[in-house]
Structures are given as C-alpha cells and as structure tokens.
Amino acid sequence: MNTDRSTAQEVPAPQDTPGPQDVRGPLGQDDIAALVARDIPHGSFVNLGIGRPTSVADHLPAGSGVVLHTENGMLNMGPAARGDAVDPDLTNAGKIPVTELPGSAYFHHADSFAMMRGGHLDVCVLGAFQVSAAGDLANWHTGAPDAIPAVGGAMDLAIGAKKVFVMMTLFTRTGAPKLVPRCTYPLTGQGCADRVYTDHAVFDVTPEGVVVRETFGTSVDELAGRLDLPLLPLGG
Amino acid sequence: MTTQLCADADEAVAGIEDGSTVLVGGFGMAGMPVALIDALIRQGAKDLTVVSNNAGNGDTGLAALLAEGRVRKVICSFPRQRDSYVFDGLYRADRIELEVVPQGSLAERMRAAGAGIGAFYCPTGAGTLLAEGKETRVIDGRPHVLEYPIRGDVALIGAHRADRMGNLVYRKTARNFGPVMATAATTVVAQVREIVETGAIDPETVVTPSIYVDRVVQEGTA
Numbered sequence: 306m307n308t309d310r311s312t313a314q315e316v317p318a319p320q321d322t323p324g325p326q327d328v329r330g331p332l333g334q335d336d337i338a339a340l341v342a343r344d345i346p347h348g349s350f351v352n353l354g355i356g357r358p359t360s361v362a363d364h365l366p367a368g369s370g371v372v373l374h375t376e377n378g379m380l381n382m383g384p385a386a387r388g389d390a391v392d393p394d395l396t397n398a399g400k401i402p403v404t405e406l407p408g409s410a411y412f413h414h415a416d417s418f419a420m421m422r423g424g425h426l427d428v429c430v431l432g433a434f435q436v437s438a439a440g441d442l443a444n445w446h447t448g449a450p451d452a453i454p455a456v457g458g459a460m461d462l463a464i465g466a467k468k469v470f471v472m473m474t475l476f477t478r479t480g481a482p483k484l485v486p487r488c489t490y491p492l493t494g495q496g497c498a499d500r501v502y503t504d505h506a507v508f509d510v511t512p513e514g515v516v517v518r519e520t521f522g523t524s525v526d527e528l529a530g531r532l533d534l535p536l537l538p539l540g541g
Numbered sequence: 542m543t544t545q546l547c548a549d550a551d552e553a554v555a556g557i558e559d560g561s562t563v564l565v566g567g568f569g570m571a572g573m574p575v576a577l578i579d580a581l582i583r584q585g586a587k588d589l590t591v592v593s594n595n596a597g598n599g600d601t602g603l604a605a606l607l608a609e610g611r612v613r614k615v616i617c618s619f620p621r622q623r624d625s626y627v628f629d630g631l632y633r634a635d636r637i638e639l640e641v642v643p644q645g646s647l648a649e650r651m652r653a654a655g656a657g658i659g660a661f662y663c664p665t666g667a668g669t670l671l672a673e674g675k676e677t678r679v680i681d682g683r684p685h686v687l688e689y690p691i692r693g694d695v696a697l698i699g700a701h702r703a704d705r706m707g708n709l710v711y712r713k714t715a716r717n718f719g720p721v722m723a724t725a726a727t728t729v730v731a732q733v734r735e736i737v738e739t740g741a742i743d744p745e746t747v748v749t750p751s752i753y754v755d756r757v758v759q760e761g762t763a
Binding site for chain 1: 619664714
C-alpha cells in the first residue's frame, strides 16, 4: 500500500471510468460517494466522517477488504443495525447503532485517537465547508457569532490519517466556490487535504498546485473560469 | 485503598464537593453513567466543571444535571447535537462556560493526567482557533501544540461488569472514555450492570484494573 501522502498526485487515473466531459454533471451525492469508494485501496484501514462521508461504506464492493475505524473505539465496524440487532452499547461516531463484523476489535478513546494521530489509518473521508489550494481544510465551524463550536474528532482525523479525502459540493447554494485560494472559515487543519471529490470534478492537492483529475459535464477551462485559483490538468 | 462496594448510587457519589471537576464517561448515551449522574443531582454539589465528550442529550443524564444549573463549565469536544437543547439554551443565555477540545486531545490530556505526564506536544489543532494562546513548537517539520493534563476530582464512569475487587470490563463501544477517565481522577466511581465474585473475571480480559477504581455500584440500586 502506498503510504506516502506526498505521492497522491502520482496515482494513475482510473481506467474504467469516464474521462472528462464523458459524463453529464454535476454528480449527485451518491455518485460522489461511489467515486470515493472506488479510489480506496483494497485492504485499507479507513475512517469515514459523520454525515455524507458515512455513505461511502454503502459503495464499497464486497471483498474490498476495507476495515472501517470508528473514533468511539472500534475497528471492523459493520453496517447500521436494524431491528433486534440494535444495541445501545454499539454505535458509530454519529451515535447511530451499528453492527460488528468478524475480526472486530474494541479499544478506549485514547487508543482510538492514537491510531489516528500515529498515522495508522490509511484514509479518512471528511466533509468540508472549504478547502484551500494548499490543502487547508475548514469543516468544523462557520465562525458565525451565534454558532456553538463543536469539533469532535475532525481535527485529529485531518492531521492523522495518511490520506485525507474530502467530499463536498464544489459550490455553495449561492454559487460561491468552496475550493478557494485561502479558507475564510476557521481551519480544521493546515495542509492536510490530499484529494477533493466534488460534484463537478475530482482534484488533487499537490505541492505544484491543484490538479484536476476528472471532470463531470464540465472542462478544466470552464472550472478555471469559476474558481479563483490556478488549475493544472492531470499529467500537465 | 480497597474498592468500596456501595449499596446504592447515592452512597457512591457521597462527598462530591462544590466546585469539583467531574469527568463523566460516555459517548452520547453509550457508557453514560446515568444512575450516578441522577444521584449527583440529588446529592446537590454545584459550581461543577464537567469534562465529557458531549454536553448532554435530551433531558436525562448529563443534560438533567445541566438543566439543574449545577454546572459552571463544560470541557468537551462536541456540545452541539441534534438533541442538545439543554446545553444550547444555557450557552446562548451565557449561563455556562464552554471549552472545546479536539476529541483526541481531550482523551490524551486525561491519559496524561493519569500517567503522570506534565504536558505533551500534539499536532492536532495546530494553526487553528483551538490552539490560540497555546505554546506551539515545530517538531520534525510539523507544528505541535503544547497540551496540559486534565485531572478530575471525581470520575463517574459506566462499565459492564466489576468483580468485588473493582476490576472492570466494558462492553462494545460503551468502553469509550471509561478506561482513560478511570486513571485521571482522585475518586473514581463506576456504575456497572453486575458485580461478580473476585476471580470470576479472566485477568487477561480486565480493562480497568482495580487500582484505579474507588467505588462501585450496581445499576438498579439507585
């Protein structure tokens, strides 16, 4: 398994997926989750953030070998529990009842976060308000005066996992870009995002700049006109 | 000191003083020592600082203690939840103080307290609002934030089973903060579902050894 986060941009483009402008965009949330699932290497230890990232699990193929970590102290977490399988002692980080799979393990909170901080997780998937060209991530706080700040495990995950995948819409409801030169929302972590999956395109954050890996119903030029930062074509 | 087996939850929380820092186990309701919190409400200690991952759910447990106006400050990672209306109301009315700590740093700061560590440098939160006012240092090319231990006067935790010596085992993800908090407070009180004879827990499976546990009470004896 590739464990060097600096080489994220060197991963070849997926072979079996449509290239630029082959698909009409923008993609739905489910399609974005499927793209993320497609790119998680076989056998990875993965943490899926609360909210949309949790749905990536639904798109992992049987036999993916992926072991899901949940911050509240479990590895090899199974799907959501239903009916008689609901157990108040067994929940995910979103406090949703879940199940265990053969080979599950439980551990306390300090161990769970040592797994993150210690670089033992291969991939984490997080949502975002904004990602900057330098890979700064803002996903915990709008900074609004009346907002109650709540960070949970986001900051630990952002700086801990070997690769940080972000999934988000590329624009806000009012059309403002969420991939930005500099984040205006309070940061979750500095320079931590490796790849950004959006409804319009997939981006890699590299030392050279933001690389467009794939587009959906748009083009690099068209995106460059809507985003306030330079974009590099894949392999360019 | 030998672990005290308490007759009920009221005995288990006796003596908690006004102004205490109370570590409260649980992640959401999993592992939340509800019987002990209910007893603490009856016991009457006020002006408390509560350290817990969340700031209460619904109207029971921690939320009920907050609603009684007995908590001066909450130190937690994630106060805002779908059903955290009790905390939200107090916070917006400026009737409670909040310190937000990244979840891993919250756990590690308590672990440090329990392990006799004076402070530690941690990369989490570097360059963010939560590192403001804290010493930072670049180690191995990465910025780290100096974090100090969080020590409790009391820890209230939920476990699954105890033996009569006070050795504890937990169940599934209800373990969460329990083992860490058990090391980090002067007086550690565990609420358990059953108490078994000493020797009935396989020593290989003990998660919290009895040395950390001061008082044990069985649920349902509130």
